[in-house]
Amino acid sequence: MQYRKLVNDGEDLSVLGYGCMRFPSKNGRIDKEKTEKQLLYAYENGVNYYDTAYPYHNGKSEVILGEFIKKHDLRDKVYIADKLPTFFITKSQQIQKYFDTQLERLSTDYIDYYLMHMLDSLTSWEKLKRLGIIDFIKEKKESGQIKHIGFSFHGRPEEFIKILDDYDWEFCQIQFNYLDEYNQAGLAGLKKAYEKGIGVVIMEPLRGGNLAAKAPDKVKKKFDEYSEKRSAAFWALRWIWNHKEVGVVLSGMNVDEHIEENIKVANLTTANSMSEEEIEIVDEVKEIYRHLMKVPCTGCNYCMPCPFGVAIPSIFSEYNDKYFFNSRLSQLQYIGRVLGVFGASKSGANLCTACGKCEKHCPQNIQIRKELKNAHKELDSKVIKLIVKIAMKFIGLKGTKKKRSGI
Numbered sequence: 001m002q003y004r005k006l007v008n009d010g011e012d013l014s015v016l017g018y019g020c021m022r023f024p025s026k027n028g029r030i031d032k033e034k035t036e037k038q039l040l041y042a043y044e045n046g047v048n049y050y051d052t053a054y055p056y057h058n059g060k061s062e063v064i065l066g067e068f069i070k071k072h073d074l075r076d077k078v079y080i081a082d083k084l085p086t087f088f089i090t091k092s093q094q095i096q097k098y099f100d101t102q103l104e105r106l107s108t109d110y111i112d113y114y115l116m117h118m119l120d121s122l123t124s125w126e127k128l129k130r131l132g133i134i135d136f137i138k139e140k141k142e143s144g145q146i147k148h149i150g151f152s153f154h155g156r157p158e159e160f161i162k163i164l165d166d167y168d169w170e171f172c173q174i175q176f177n178y179l180d181e182y183n184q185a186g187l188a189g190l191k192k193a194y195e196k197g198i199g200v201v202i203m204e205p206l207r208g209g210n211l212a213a214k215a216p217d218k219v220k221k222k223f224d225e226y227s228e229k230r231s232a233a234f235w236a237l238r239w240i241w242n243h244k245e246v247g248v249v250l251s252g253m254n255v256d257e258h259i260e261e262n263i264k265v266a267n268l269t270t271a272n273s274m275s276e277e278e279i280e281i282v283d284e285v286k287e288i289y290r291h292l293m294k295v296p297c298t299g300c301n302y303c304m305p306c307p308f309g310v311a312i313p314s315i316f317s318e319y320n321d322k323y324f325f326n327s328r329l330s331q332l333q334y335i336g337r338v339l340g341v342f343g344a345s346k347s348g349a350n351l352c353t354a355c356g357k358c359e360k361h362c363p364q365n366i367q368i369r370k371e372l373k374n375a376h377k378e379l380d381s382k383v384i385k386l387i388v389k390i391a392m393k394f395i396g397l398k399g400t401k402k403k404r405s406g407i
């Protein structure tokens with residue numbers, strides 16, 4: 001296993017982190033026996049960073065991780081990353097309450113790496129500041145209950161930089177893979193964090209598994225041209241670890257073979273170790289994906305910001321994912337965007353007024369207005385919207401305010 005640091009003078013962390021959001025299940029429940037076996041296998045093969053969050057498996061992820069660490073007496077041998085569910089917080093007192101619940105669920109009295117979960121804009125961070133988060137962090141760091149502080153991010157590139165610059169963060173967590181170089185925080189965000197000495201944890205290295213098993217045949221064929229037989233997942237992970245700016249890469253592993261393979265790549269890949277030939281193959285694969293895309297958006301962001309709040313590149317990314325991989329997750333993300341929930345502000349294609357400002361700036365000459373309409377038609381679903389609304393009502397959450405409707 002390779003180890004890198006997230007924090008200057010900090011701990012040596014395994015480059016492969018265990019994402020505890022997708023434990024294996026049996027009969028609709030977490031398969032505890034299998035989960036423990038897999039967690040132990042990862043630990044015995046050098047994994048020492050375990051990432052969970054308040055909502056994962058309805059809180060069971062924290063509980064099971066805590067039980068595993070306690071049972072095997074690993075508290076001083078592994079590092080726990082957990083996240084404050086910022087999207088549930090409307091009152092100051094809730095911050096302490098959620099934190100206490102998390103310590104209890106994890107059977108621990110401190111959290112090594114604590115993140116503000118799913119910030120999507122400076123506004124979401126400012127909301128927390130108004131509710132007293134700065135004093136809370138200060139107190140917890142002084143008491144040793146939080147060792148390192150960071151945030152996880154899903155949002156526009158410019159918002160990532162604003163959040164990064166607004167506080168003395170030690171680390172952050174972003175989505176990054178060879179198809180998302182220009183989405184969300186992207187490569188620019190990764191480099192900016194690195195320059196500022198802020199460690200970066202990577203999530204969705206395989207885009208929810210889409211860059212692995214669901215890779216199109218053309219992509220698999222291109223990878224097969226290489227002298228050594230490797231899976232699409234192997235290539236995707238290797239490409240990420242080749243970046244020296246990357247700290248820990250999280251993988252939501254729940255299949256034995258995948259865990260073994262991930263560990264194998266993590267053992268092999270050091271920063272800047274990919275040959276020119278390998279980089280060329282990945283570049284060609286990116287091109288294949290680009291040609292298969294419904295909308296040839298590169299995520300360059302030149303069309304942004306839209307004066308009406310439409311998240312143009314993110315919507316095209318969700319549209320392409322739905323088309324490529326028939327990804328339900330991307331559809332859910334889009335509906336979250338329309339409703340202004342799941343950490344996203346209201347930024348769906350339905351807000352487009354067809355003013356045309358964006359199209360003047362698109363180097364790909366995309367007919368953005370037309371494609372936004374198509375994307376909305378493909379991704380919007382009354383049934384899913386209703387389910388989400390009922391679920392949000394049930395857990396007492398409200399969406400962000402609507403701006404204006406166009407389409």
Ligand code: SF4
Nearest residue numbers: 306352353355356358
């Ligand atoms: S055409 Fe639509 S998406 Fe483009 S800038 Fe105008 S409102 Fe925004």
Ligand code: SF4
Nearest residue numbers: 297298300301303362
């Ligand atoms: S300018 Fe064009 S290619 Fe760039 S993000 Fe906007 S739509 Fe995509």
